[in-house]
Amino acid sequence: MSVKQLAEAVGPESTPRLIRRLHIRNGVALGVIWLIAGIVGALFLSIIVYLLVQGFTASAHNGLPVLLDPAFYGTTELGIGSELFNTFYILILTELLLIPIALSAAIFTVEYARQGRFITVVRFAAETLAGIPSIVLGLFGFIVFASLFQFHISRLSGALTLLCLNFPIALRLFEDALNAVPRELREGSLALGSPKWRMIRTVVLPSALPGIVTGIILSAGKIIGETAAIVFTMGVTNPFSGVFTLNPLIASDSLTVRIWYLKTQDTPAGMTSAQASAIAAGAAAILIVILLLINLGARAIGRAIERRVTAA
Amino acid sequence: MIGAQQTQRRYRSDQVARIIFFMCAALLIVVIVSVFIFVGANALRIFFDPGGATFRGYFFSTNWDPGANLTDTPQYGAAGLIVGSLVITFCAALIATPLSIGVALYFTEVAPRRIVRLFQPLLEIFVGMPSVVIGFIGLVVLVPFLTKLASGVTGGNAAGGFGWGAAILVLVVMIVPTISSISIDALRAVPQSVREASLALGSTRWQMMSRAVIPAALPMLATAVVFGLARAIGETLAVAMVLGGSDRLPQTLLSLEAFFQPNANITQTILNEFPETFGVEREAYWMLAFVLLVISFLFVVVSRYFAGRRVQN
Numbered sequence: 001m002s003v004k005q006l007a008e009a010v011g012p013e014s015t016p017r018l019i020r021r022l023h024i025r026n027g028v029a030l031g032v033i034w035l036i037a038g039i040v041g042a043l044f045l046s047i048i049v050y051l052l053v054q055g056f057t058a059s060a061h062n063g064l065p066v067l068l069d070p071a072f073y074g075t076t077e078l079g080i081g082s083e084l085f086n087t088f089y090i091l092i093l094t095e096l097l098l099i100p101i102a103l104s105a106a107i108f109t110v111e112y113a114r115q116g117r118f119i120t121v122v123r124f125a126a127e128t129l130a131g132i133p134s135i136v137l138g139l140f141g142f143i144v145f146a147s148l149f150q151f152h153i154s155r156l157s158g159a160l161t162l163l164c165l166n167f168p169i170a171l172r173l174f175e176d177a178l179n180a181v182p183r184e185l186r187e188g189s190l191a192l193g194s195p196k197w198r199m200i201r202t203v204v205l206p207s208a209l210p211g212i213v214t215g216i217i218l219s220a221g222k223i224i225g226e227t228a229a230i231v232f233t234m235g236v237t238n239p240f241s242g243v244f245t246l247n248p249l250i251a252s253d254s255l256t257v258r259i260w261y262l263k264t265q266d267t268p269a270g271m272t273s274a275q276a277s278a279i280a281a282g283a284a285a286i287l288i289v290i291l292l293l294i295n296l297g298a299r300a301i302g303r304a305i306e307r308r309v310t311a312a
Numbered sequence: 313m314i315g316a317q318q319t320q321r322r323y324r325s326d327q328v329a330r331i332i333f334f335m336c337a338a339l340l341i342v343v344i345v346s347v348f349i350f351v352g353a354n355a356l357r358i359f360f361d362p363g364g365a366t367f368r369g370y371f372f373s374t375n376w377d378p379g380a381n382l383t384d385t386p387q388y389g390a391a392g393l394i395v396g397s398l399v400i401t402f403c404a405a406l407i408a409t410p411l412s413i414g415v416a417l418y419f420t421e422v423a424p425r426r427i428v429r430l431f432q433p434l435l436e437i438f439v440g441m442p443s444v445v446i447g448f449i450g451l452v453v454l455v456p457f458l459t460k461l462a463s464g465v466t467g468g469n470a471a472g473g474f475g476w477g478a479a480i481l482v483l484v485v486m487i488v489p490t491i492s493s494i495s496i497d498a499l500r501a502v503p504q505s506v507r508e509a510s511l512a513l514g515s516t517r518w519q520m521m522s523r524a525v526i527p528a529a530l531p532m533l534a535t536a537v538v539f540g541l542a543r544a545i546g547e548t549l550a551v552a553m554v555l556g557g558s559d560r561l562p563q564t565l566l567s568l569e570a571f572f573q574p575n576a577n578i579t580q581t582i583l584n585e586f587p588e589t590f591g592v593e594r595e596a597y598w599m600l601a602f603v604l605l606v607i608s609f610l611f612v613v614v615s616r617y618f619a620g621r622r623v624q625n
Binding site: 023025040044048050100102105108112121122128129137140164167168198227259295296 | 326339341346410414433438442446451452453517545549552579582583609616
């Protein structure tokens with residue numbers, strides 16, 4: 001189409017002007033998109049940097065920055081040693097419950113279930129459960145696990161609540177991992193006369209392992225970061241006898257609960273509010289470091305899968 | 313003979329495995345049904361127990377005092393808390409949606425691949441960012457800043473930084489990553505041929521995005537926003553830490569001042585008050601949880617509706 005024809009097509013407005021208008025609009029829109037992305041990126045980056053800087057500058061004790069202060073990792077009021085232990089304890093306890101249950105459910109939906117009413121209901125249940133606010137699940141855990149099952153406010157009640165909270169997410173991640181296994185592998189195994197469960201155990205699960213591990217790591221981040229669901233089920237304080245026991249029936253707090261408690265509830269006896277703030281800042285910095293490591297771990301495994309797939 | 317026995321044994325272990333897997337999948341349905349039953353049964357008792365609330369009184373009054381701390385008779389007017397939750401949720405979504413779509417367009421249509429590779433992990437970390445950490449930042453950075461900024465509106469109120477304004481901004485930080493990452497998937501799912509066709513017709517890149525790519529991805533983008541809404545309405549820690557807490561709705565709803573004074577919503581009230589309650593008083597809090605449950609269930613249904621439209625197209 002020549003310029004002349006184009007001009008006739010668009011009417012009285014001259015073509016160079018039309019083109020210029022379009023280009024200006026294009027430039028403005030692209031500029032706005034760059035601007036939005038820049039602002040959001042800078043905001044996110046500065047939040048992480050701020051948290052880390054706070055951890056290395058705020059001081060609660062001896063004038064030392066919290067993250068470099070040995071007392072910060074101890075079990076006194078000024079330390080978070082107990083909370084660190086609790087956080088990893090509840091992580092492992094929850095994963096011990098979550099992995100077998102969610103993986104079994106994923107095996108059923110991917111390998112066994114036929115398209116039908118049951119699978120539709122399971123999908124709808126998973127979507128609904130994923131959308132339920134964690135504080136509502138916290139209350140549910142409180143009435144069912146703590147009261148009805150008589151586990152009281154304990155690590156076990158907390159872990160069971162976190163199981164409910166993370167079940168749909170883990171199911172989704174495990175389903176993706178299983179679905180990524182090529183169909184031919186399954187057919188080959190079945191054609192050799194292997195029963196279905198044996199086929200899943202010896203062929204599907206080993207091939208899906210990297211995806212399963214990625215799923216476990218991603219759900220670990222969710223478990224470590226959760227607060228609302230465990231305030232009413234696991235408690236906000238530690239027993240006097242200390243937390244360094246594997247007993248699942250004692251109440252404990254966690255890093256996240258501790259940050260919330262220090263910043264919004266009454267300042268605990270034996271510290272000033274400035275000290276409470278510094279310790280909360282240190283705990284937040286530790287949380288960020290743990291989550292960064294988790295994210296990097298999931299990423300490294302993802303890359304390893306890619307390498308394996310491309311090498312094969 | 314031995315072969316037949318072995319086959320039979322294998323068949324039986326196959327059956328056992330199948331039943332275990334089935335039970336684990338069914339557990340999901342058991343959990344969701346019991347959440348509705350337990351929360352609902354505890355909540356609805358408030359309308360039937362002596363000394364409880366009326367339906368009208370609960371949903372249309374703003375006088376919330378179930379513990380009878382201010383007067384001798386408990387008051388169950390939760391409208392203020394429900395309005396608080398809805399206002400901050402929708403305002404946050406209003407701000408977060410254009411930002412998120414901008415970020416998603418940047419990721420899929422504009423940014424050089426190198427920058428995407430750096431930006432993506434950052435976004436993923438924020439999708440899983442613990443809300444207590446965002447609440448902490450809000451409390452130590454945002455609230456003092458807003459107190460200073462809004463002192464003209466609030467008449468120098470020392471607690472003027474708390475309230476809806478701070479909660480909305482904190483929620484924006486919480487839901488932009490969620491909406492962005494789903495929107496990115498939505499835009500990446502648009503076939504490359506749509507873009508090529510649009511560019512081949514002489515479109516500028518912005519025309520290509522606004523006239524071809526966004527309309528093609530619209531149902532999924534809507535789903536993304538609904539997911540953001542669902543996350544915002546149930547967000548507890550971050551919001552609770554910066555709301556400040558108040559039993560009453562602001563006197564004037566539609567003024568700038570209403571956004572810069574300590575306020576309350578559903579999640580903040582449950583988090584701070586629930587453990588110290590008992591009896592009928594506690595049922596009032598169960599009802600708050602049930603309201604939250606119903607709202608988030610509605611969001612799930614709406615997001616399914618949009619997802620269904622995508623399949624039809």
